[in-house]
Amino acid sequence: MHRFQLWPVSLVLVAFGCVPTLPPADVVIRNGTIYTANDPQPLIEAVAVTDGRIVFVGSDAEAAEYVGPGTRVIDLAGNTAVPGFIDSHYHLSGVGNEPRGLERPR
Numbered sequence: 001m002h003r004f005q006l007w008p009v010s011l012v013l014v015a016f017g018c019v020p021t022l023p024p025a026d027v028v029i030r031n032g033t034i035y036t037a038n039d040p041q042p043l044i045e046a047v048a049v050t051d052g053r054i055v056f057v058g059s060d061a062e063a064a065e066y067v068g069p070g071t072r073v074i075d076l077a078g079n080t081a082v083p084g085f086i087d088s089h090y091h092l093s094g095v096g097n098e099p100r101g102l103e104r105p106r
Contacts (some may be wrong), residue, residue, distance in 0.1 A: 022065050022066055024069070024071045025066040025071055026049055026070075027050035027071065028048045028063050028066050028067050028072075028073050029046060029047075029049075029074045029081060030045060030046035030060045031060060032045070032077065032078055033078075034046070034059065034076075034081045035080065035083070036083070039068065041057065045091075046060045046063030047063070048063055048066035079099060
């Protein structure tokens with residue numbers, strides 16, 4: 001091969017070598033509807049989390065870039081995830097009968 005025939009191959013190799021890769025996330029939640037409580041982007045398909053911080057929100061296809069060998073992938077199977085929703089499960093009569101400001105006896 002002559003030198004002038006190798007430059008396209010060299011260009012491709014350099015281009016692919018220069019593409020930054022994303023570090024894998026610790027957890028990726030995908031394949032469902034995720035409510036963000038963020039007005040500009042209230043519903044997403046996937047979220048990626050690293051070191052307890054959200055590093056990505058968006059589509060399932062884009063989230064695939066954050067999945068690595070050690071990533072825990074949570075498949076919502078079409079279900080919905082809502083952040084910060086905790087069911088404290090109080091019974092009104094029980095709460096009303098508790099003394100205020102005192103610890104409950106164990």
